[in-house]
Amino acid sequence: MIHFQTYTSIEAEKIVNLWNRCFDGDFPLDVRLWHQNVDNCKRTFADASILAVLDGHIIGALIGKNPNRISTVFVAPEHRRRGIATELLERAEVAFTGELETTLLVGQDDRHFFPGVPEKAAAADAFFTKHGFMRREAFAADMIRTLDDWSRPDSPLQVARTMKQLNIELRACTQQLIPSLLEHVEANFSDRWLRDTRDRLVLEPDPSEVIVAVQDDSNVVGFCHTYSNRSVVLGPSIAWRSLIGRKYGGLGPIGVAKDFRKIGLGLELLNYSITKVAETGAERMVIDWTELVSFYAKAGFSIWKKYYAYSKSY
Numbered sequence: 001m002i003h004f005q006t007y008t009s010i011e012a013e014k015i016v017n018l019w020n021r022c023f024d025g026d027f028p029l030d031v032r033l034w035h036q037n038v039d040n041c042k043r044t045f046a047d048a049s050i051l052a053v054l055d056g057h058i059i060g061a062l063i064g065k066n067p068n069r070i071s072t073v074f075v076a077p078e079h080r081r082r083g084i085a086t087e088l089l090e091r092a093e094v095a096f097t098g099e100l101e102t103t104l105l106v107g108q109d110d111r112h113f114f115p116g117v118p119e120k121a122a123a124a125d126a127f128f129t130k131h132g133f134m135r136r137e138a139f140a141a142d143m144i145r146t147l148d149d150w151s152r153p154d155s156p157l158q159v160a161r162t163m164k165q166l167n168i169e170l171r172a173c174t175q176q177l178i179p180s181l182l183e184h185v186e187a188n189f190s191d192r193w194l195r196d197t198r199d200r201l202v203l204e205p206d207p208s209e210v211i212v213a214v215q216d217d218s219n220v221v222g223f224c225h226t227y228s229n230r231s232v233v234l235g236p237s238i239a240w241r242s243l244i245g246r247k248y249g250g251l252g253p254i255g256v257a258k259d260f261r262k263i264g265l266g267l268e269l270l271n272y273s274i275t276k277v278a279e280t281g282a283e284r285m286v287i288d289w290t291e292l293v294s295f296y297a298k299a300g301f302s303i304w305k306k307y308y309a310y311s312k313s314y
């Protein structure tokens with residue numbers, strides 16, 4: 001008989017094997033990524049993280065995270081269409097909703113695997129729709145580019161002139177710039193980006209893979225996370241690194257302070273950051289979770305994976 005139990009981290013290896021059978025090579029998982037995104041993520045919600053077990057074998061799993069996120073759900077191919085994911089979801093819903101009105105989202109959790117439901121997951125679309133989730137029309141994409149033909153484009157004259165007038169330079173972040181970097185992210189962007197940046201700086205004491213635009217040598221006005229095969233943190237851009245290639249790179253998030261937009265700084269920061277990734281020896285790189293397809297296309301990126309946001313209000 002199938003029974004359902006709360007997820008415990010000792011199951012990681014078995015879960016990873018099941019995941020890789022479920023996702024058919026589209027999202028190749030390893031234990032390092034699972035530990036980072038689930039076991040070591042402060043927002044993993046134990047009561048809403050549930051395993052389906054048959055004769056001692058895990059045949060399905062759902063991971064819930066606070067606040068109100070279904071990080072992922074998957075069921076062994078040979079046990080599908082028997083209501084297992086439905087049971088996992090119903091148990092998670094009870095844990096999430098309690099007495100409160102709430103909205104559940106699929107993906108977009110801290111240390112996420114997916115920024116929504118992957119387009120290729122046709123069964124997941126049918127599953128979430130059947131359970132009353134609404135799909136947002138716009139998609140988010142991971143975008144990819146090879147780097148063998150990359151060379152940093154010359155800055156347009158006007159942009160270079162403006163940056164000079166404003167005394168803005170691009171460089172790798174240093175210890176001294178960390179307080180200004182964090183202030184910049186807090187003032188201009190989401191709490192999620194702030195948490196991700198803070199967490200990364202704890203795990204990677206050398207901040208040089210964060211690229212910054214600095215005014216007057218001290219004031220951060222733009223930032224960009226880059227990743228390579230020396231990164232300690234597996235940022236979402238390099239989560240599926242075995243598909244990118246042995247010499248992989250990644251980028252994102254990237255952002256410019258509100259008062260410094262529309263002067264060409266974003267594209268300059270992007271081009272500089274790509275160059276820094278290329279200098280690590282990366283041969284292909286990914287920019288994750290973006291809706292700005294045409295912006296990144298300017299730097300030669302094309303769509304790699306698509307995701308749709310699904311939500312349900314209770």
Ligand SMILES: CC(C)(COP(=O)(O)OP(=O)(O)OC[C@H]1O[C@@H](n2cnc3c(N)ncnc32)[C@H](O)[C@@H]1OP(=O)(O)O)[C@@H](O)C(=O)NCCC(=O)NCCS
Pocket residue numbers: 022023071072073074075076079080081082083084085086087106114116117118121122123124126127128130
């Ligand atoms: C999505 C998934 C978890 C569903 O698991 P499952 O245990 O087969 O789902 P259930 O049996 O509870 O399905 C409930 C309902 O969802 C719908 N559904 C599920 N899979 C479907 C499919 N392949 N085609 C059409 N409808 C489907 C049906 O309405 C089904 O009810 P029915 O069987 O009475 O018609 C499973 O297909 C899976 O693991 N896919 C790969 C991993 C994945 O893409 N996960 C989502 C990423 S977040």
